[in-house]
Amino acid sequence: MSGLIKKVFSLLFIYAISSSAFGADSVTVRKYRAIPRVYTLQYAGNLGFVSGGLGYSLLKDKVRVGLFYGYVPKVFSTKAIHTLALKGTLNVFKSRAGQDKLYIGTTFNMETGNNSFLKLPDKYPKGYYQTNAFHFTVFTGVKSFFAVHDRKLKGVEPYIECGTVDTYLYYCLSEKLSLLKILSLSAGLNLKFK
Secondary structure, three states: OHHHHHHHHHHHHHHHHHHHHOOOOOOOOOOOOOOOOEEEEEEEOOOOOEEEEEEEEEOOOOEEEEEEEEEEOHHHOOOOEEEEEEEEEEEEEEOOOOOEEEEEEEEEEEEEOOOOOOOOOOOOOOOOOOOOOEEEEEEEEEEEOEEOOOOOEEEEEEEEEEEEEHHHHHHHHHHOOOHHHOOEEEEEEEEEEO
């Protein structure tokens, strides 16, 4: 278990470095720069049945970086599954009004559950399987921004994403599976604060 704790702290350390490296996204310096300005609730999308995250808008909101916690209840698995993920997105196109955006992104996930392991169990031959507690995902999505006239809340962003996990992508290419069989959809809502 101590190895798992080290991995979690390593993941959080990488996140802290990445958020501080991109921290100077505007000329004015905020008094509380470390406080995340984007809070997210997401359904599905390879992060869990439901997930929540907090993050930062960088480079005039062209880039987003966030830390997510996901959960799959025991009802949908033999054992409850918990995930931690670093999620990054990059806007690639926006509408003329600037409120609708097409973006691409990736996550680095760490999963704990009944079928994941950081070290190969002794029951498997050495080199037969790789550890499966860590995964990368790739996705694309569309979001729309709706301004809110509030003292603290800047606006809300509903979004829809379509993506896949690195392992599924590997099997799609090596086994020639249909791309439709490896894709997953998700929907979520970002709350952007001033």
